[in-house]
Amino acid sequence: MIEIKNLHATVDGKEILKGIDLTIGPGEVHAIMGPNGSGKSTLSYVLAGRDGYEVTEGSVSFFGKDLLEMEPEERAAAGLFLAFQYPVEIPGVANTTFLKSALNAIRKKRGEPELDAMQFLKLVREKTKALSMTDEMLKRAVNVGFSGGEKKRNETLQMAVLQPKFAILDETDSGLDIDALKIVAEGVNALRSPERSMLVITHYQRLLDYIVPDHVHVLAFGKIQRSGGKELALELEKNGYAEFGVNEAA
């Protein structure tokens, strides 16, 4: 469903991604691990189409279409979802308003009927409950004053409502307490289906106990250095990234 070939990207003139090759098939869950600053978030931003990330080489095809040609909202409508490492605050805009606008914008682009207020509320309430979030959080402005963990839960809620075909979870586990981690993981697992794929970025093998990946990749120095099964995560947990030439102290 997504095929990344020899992807190079620069930020502010500095090359961060130096030739990424990655293919993810329908229903697959891939995990990316790698030291800080190795380019994991950069990859997710490039895929989502953020301004300022310049692709200098390579290609990405998404359901056979050229992903890099699309506007961010077109990518979203095509089914790409990014759970941000640092979710953004939008003062004054209620969470529900935001979600409803997003959902209906996507439905409209897909030629599906928009949901009215009642249908929407029903849907959101259901998902909120499943993630142990409160209605009060829905009324509050998007991410404003949310704790780190609450923000991550909010990202998961949005994913559950928007039902993407391909979700990138950028460190969605960081900042979550033990119970929340389980809840979020359950939420993610509930979305797993033969058509839906995921790219899970994480530093901790713990998350992968809950969301069991089909493949694990190590990203360092802007390249995928090694790929393997879920046992690779355990190995990294034990040995760190030293074998990839990463100085622990740095």
Added chain:
Amino acid sequence: MAATTETVEQVRAVTEQKYKYGFTTDIESDVAPKGLNEDIVRFISAKKEEPEWLLEWRLKAFRAWLEMEEPRHWAKLSYPPIDFQDAHYYAAPKMKDRPKSLDEVDPELLKTYEKLGIPLREQEILAGVEGAEGKSPAIAVDAVFDSVSVATTFKAKLEEMGIIFCAISEAVHKCPELVQKYLGSVVPYTDNFYATLNCAVFTDGSFVYIPKGVRCPMELSTYFRINQANTGQFERTLIIADEGSYVSYLEGCTAPQRDENQLHAAVVELVALDDAQIKYSTVQNWYPGNADGVGGIYNFVTKRGACRGRNSKISWTQVETGSAITWKYPSCILQGDNSVGEFYSVAITNNFQQADTGTKMIHIGKNTRSTIVSKGISAGRAQQTYRGLVKILPKAEGARNHTQCDSLLIGDQCGAHTVPYIENRNRTARVEHEATTAKISEDQLFYCRQRGLSEEDAVSLIVNGFCKEVLKELPMEFAVEAQKLVGISLEGSVG
């Protein structure tokens, strides 16, 4: 729920067209010859069959105006000179007499109001109210077309409670003592160039009196519309809230799309006596001119409220999205001890619009409090200025003011300016002013777009969030409309 349905429909229509009020109505008008002189002032007064004292007052104002200079030097506005002789100072839809009921109103006129989405027909509203499960309060409407009030709804029902809500020209005959006592008592006829002009030539407007202890059960509302070409509109509104009373008043404005500029110079006076409260909300959507800055309304308005009584409160809420030029400073004179003044404002300028707007809070009484929240959004080549004065006089022990002014710029051709004046002459008073200017963050935009919103919708959403603090002060009926307006006003400002 006719009122609400209408509003919703109107909003839907609004979203489909840039300026949907740009039609003109083809009705016969009764128009005074162009120009301004004492004879015109007498003509207007005679048309209205006004008492002698009012004519005298108008003439005094006119003579004072002749001596005044147009205030062009301090506001941050630029526009070609206005030829005050090249306008009609009186235009009225032709009617045999004042209509006794709505059935006598020109059907063309009623159609106009229907197009505007104003729930004018009393029976419709009444029907709506009965079926409204008491949820949404009804709205009583006074409609002002060019210079005269053409219809006021709900009058009878209000009269039962002793509330007077009618055209000011009618009030002059109906309750002359009240009019004479309060007219010009907040904005004197010498106040400023435009207000003085208004005193001389005002043609109509709304009058409200809420008797002691009465809580007005519905929103009172006026819709202003400029239709006739080359007409200045000079309406005058006077609202008096007697001791312990409460009223919420809404004002909406539209004008047809014309290439030439039209002048609007209104005066609004509010008087709140002991323990009284007036909430005054405006959604101003006069024609702003086209994308090249041609045409549009010049809106020079003097709005002022006097908190005369102890514990009285006046709050102004405004959403200003229209007009080529806006010059407007709704103010509060906090005279009564413990009185409260509030000013909540959203102003949006796009294309070539210019706005110089803000408020004045004059603290005279003890423990008077004021709050100012101003949200300015500037896009295109627009220029916008917040200008405000907070003045604490020596006797205003314990006075408090808090001001928050935030500006948002969209695009690199526009300007946003903040000019607050703070004058404090009391040691125990505390005045706090904060202002910020920023642009919509790239992060917020990207976040929204990642979730599937188009750039334009994302901007509208973020800007609405930015204005939330003010929009939530609006009555329900207006809030929906205002939110849509925020989006529409910014169309074409991104991408």
Added chain:
Amino acid sequence: MATTTLTKAPRGYDPAAATPFLEQFDRVRDGLPGGGLSWLNDLRAQGRARFAELGLPTVKNESWRYTNLRALDKLAFQPAAGTGEAVRFDVLPTVRADGATGPRLVFVDGRFRAELSSTAGLPAGVELLNLADALTRKPDLVAEHLGRIAAPDDQTLVALNTAFLADGPVLHVPRGVTVEETIELVFVSVGSEAQPTAFHPRGLIVAEADSRAVIVEHHVGLGSCTTLSNGVTEVFVGAGASVHHYKVQREHTDSFHLSHTAAKVAGKGVYDNFILTIGAKLSRNEVNSVLDGEEGDTHVSGAYMVRGGQHVDTTTFIDHAKPCCTSREVYKGVIDDQARAVFQGKIIVRPNAQKTDGYQQNRALLLSDTAEIDAKPELEIYADDVKCSHGATVGELDDDQLFYLRARGIDKDTARGLLIGAFLSEALEEIAEESVRDAFQSYVANWQNAR
């Protein structure tokens, strides 16, 4: 019908007020230094013409709405030529440790006093001298810079100063040179018993690329004669250079102190200005800082404390003319008795000055029932990718803090004193130079002790 008549004088000026000054000018003109320099004569003539046209500003002038100069009109100031020559000094103000010496220029009633001045301790190539001498010794340096950023056209008081300009400090720091020693400029007003006297000091500071200098101005008064100091200083901050410019004004309370400082900061340059105002009957400090190159930085801060019938006016103007610059402004003041303070601070961000970061904070405490503060912070912004904010608070001491101290057993007056001291100290924190901060702190303490 209102007709717009073309008025002769621009709105907000009183041209008649120029007359006494112009008469004096015509009398002293021939005696002014540098009379042989035609460019200088032209500049003076330009100043004279502009001042003749405008005269003094009135309260109808937006920039002068809170400060009335009518008192100047009544006093018929005479030029200060020759006054104060005989005065001897035991101690001159300094921020240096006891007994230490360093580079210093002293001016008495606007005229240079060589025997009190010294250029000891300056690195080679650095020029520190008075303007009258500079006109003969360094005419090119002066010609290149004088009147370039404080042009007589802009402001009537600058025009007045330009017409009369005779003497003042000149500093030139060559490229790449750091002046370690703090340079002190001492201005003493003495005046004359016979009549009010006026002088118009004119300063010039030129810091070439990548140089650095710290300058402290002291303005003090001797005796109690009425004087008017109408100073103008131009500061050129070269690319990557940094100029720290501090000033304390402690003139006696019969003096009038008007001052205009105009700085122009090139790319990556730093201009740091701090003014402490304690003295004068009426004072106005105008500080204009133009960020004229990318990544420039300016700090314009100060503190004032006034009592009796004093009037203090601070009017600042920060001009973000180029992208990626930062500005920071913190002003604090306390106002006692019938004194009155005015703060007008404007930040302008020009079109294309993207990535501007501007911050302004202005706080004032009123200590008496008859004190008054008028503030007008102002933002004028024409670029969209900017972050600008200003805040102003005026009022009394914080009740909660006062209560907290009293609850710990401190009596009310002591508690108030502590809080006022803390309030002002916070402003002094803006001074980067420790020796200067300490010296200024002691002036603040003295003022408080006298309460």
